Amino acid sequence: MSACLCSAPPAPPRQQPSAPPSPAQACTRRTWTCPATATHRRPTTPPPKPYSTPSAHGSTATPTRPSCSPERPTAPISPPGSARQRPDLVRGLLLVCPGVTIAPASRTLPDPHPSTAPTGWLDAAPADLHPHLDTALGHRTPGVVATVLAALNSGGPGDDAFQHDLRTGPGYALPDETADTVFDGPVSVLTGRQDGIVGYADQFHAMRRYPHGTFSVIDEVGHYLPYEQPALLRAHTHHWLRRTRD
Numbered sequence: 001m002s003a004c005l006c007s008a009p010p011a012p013p014r015q016q017p018s019a020p021p022s023p024a025q026a027c028t029r030r031t032w033t034c035p036a037t038a039t040h041r042r043p044t045t046p047p048p049k050p051y052s053t054p055s056a057h058g059s060t061a062t063p064t065r066p067s068c069s070p071e072r073p074t075a076p077i078s079p080p081g082s083a084r085q086r087p088d089l090v091r092g093l094l095l096v097c098p099g100v101t102i103a104p105a106s107r108t109l110p111d112p113h114p115s116t117a118p119t120g121w122l123d124a125a126p127a128d129l130h131p132h133l134d135t136a137l138g139h140r141t142p143g144v145v146a147t148v149l150a151a152l153n154s155g156g157p158g159d160d161a162f163q164h165d166l167r168t169g170p171g172y173a174l175p176d177e178t179a180d181t182v183f184d185g186p187v188s189v190l191t192g193r194q195d196g197i198v199g200y201a202d203q204f205h206a207m208r209r210y211p212h213g214t215f216s217v218i219d220e221v222g223h224y225l226p227y228e229q230p231a232l233l234r235a236h237t238h239h240w241l242r243r244t245r246d
Contacts, residue, residue, distance in 0.1 A: 081174045084181040092186040092244035093210075094237060097195055097223050100202040102173040108201040113194055115140065125149060138194030138222035139229060147227045180209055186243035187213035190236055192221035192228070214240075 080098070083090045101107060117140030122130050125145055137144060166172055187210040191200035200217045207213050216236065221228050 080183075081176070083183040083185070084176055084179060087183060087185075090183070090185060092240065093183065093188070094240050095187070095189045095203075096233065097190065097192055097198060097225050098203060099198040100206050101177060107199050109196055109199040110194065110201075112196070113138075117141070121145060135196035136223040137228065138192050139220045144224075144228055148224050151227060182209055182211065184211060186240065186246075188236055188240040188243075189213060189215045190225060190233065191215075191217045192223060192225050193217050193219045194221065195223045197223040212243075 079090075079093050079095065083093055099107070115134075121140050121142050122133060122145060124142060125133055129149075133145060133148070137148070189203050189207065189210075191198075191203050193200060204215055204217070207215050218225065218229060218232060221232075226233050
């Protein structure tokens, strides 16, 4: 049975915003395609309606329809949630800096680490983003900051009021996010040792759900792993793809 690597459909072009997003928007709007990716099988039975649920952890994947064409936009779904609810559709999971629980207060976060960053590494970032980037980044260089800012800016302006309503609404968290449902396919979980947003310990404890899972915690990496260590991400992704095709 063939598999395809599905990603969120690209957003239409937008004008560059006049200012970077707020810290809240930076924490929830990720512009790198598919931070957590599910490789999906073609469905053998029609999916239930509604087909998808809001992503609870700041990362999305596109469920498989008869094709994975970008011209067929679909609503986001949490990859672990899709594996729990429709395991017949999912061949494997690649989870990059995923959250395990939605409530920040319930997360196990690493202790603040002594900064080894060069002086002025945050100078290019707006002052209101400094606390977020200081918490989120493990690879602390001006180059990484510039890359992250460019990615955040490319997403266009956000809507703080909408995000607040979404986060505080009753349907934000998946109802089964703490369920210990076992997923038997190949799984790779990549985390950052200095990720002050979602941490790495909760993800390790969640590996009991993945009997064929690989877990990696990478030093000098925070919550923006695709921009902090792209070569490592590429290597891990190639390894995971080979496993999904075996």
